[in-house]
Amino acid sequence: MKRALLLIGAVLLSTNAFADSHGHDDLEKLMKGFKTEFKAAADAKSVDEMKSAIMKFDHLVAEAKKGDYPAKEAPTFEQGFDKLAAALDKVEMSLDKGDLKQAKEDMRSVDDVRKEFHKKLK
Known part of the structure; x- marks a missing residue:
């Protein structure tokens, strides 16, 4: 429990930098964070290790949702x-x-979403 609270605190502190405004550079940083946490989850050897990466990933997605995106693309980003x-x-x-094992299989849908929306936003 103590470890989980420390981890949550570290995630919150590390992502505070993104809370101001989300310009292109911030979105790029978030996307790099997505990639890092996706890889960490995919490479996880235990449930706890994967939970940690997914928790960080989920927090980054929540931060990305707060971003300001061009009006034309905003609905696609939100979706x-x-x-x-x-x-x-x-x-x-x-x-x-x-x-x-099932969680790792479920990661395929995360990757499918990435592919789908990268294609839509190109």
């Missing part, structure tokens, strides 16, 4: 972040059941 959050929720449910 993408909502779908990404739903996909991460599915992974979390598998992890809560202690099913690392």
Whole structure:
């Protein structure tokens, strides 16, 4: 429990830099964070290790949702972040059941959302 609270605190402190405004550079940093946490989750060897990465990933998605995006693209960004959050929720449910194998399979839907929305926003 103490470890989880420390981790949450570290995540909150590390992402405070993104809370101001989300320009192109901030979005790029968030996307790099997505990539880092996706890889950490995919490479996880335990449920706890994967939960940690998914928790960080989920927090980054929440921060990305707060961003200001061009009016023309804003609905697409919003839809993408909502779908990404739903996909991460599915992974979390598998992890809560202690099913690392299923959680890793559920990560495919996270990757599918990435591909779908990168294509839509190009």
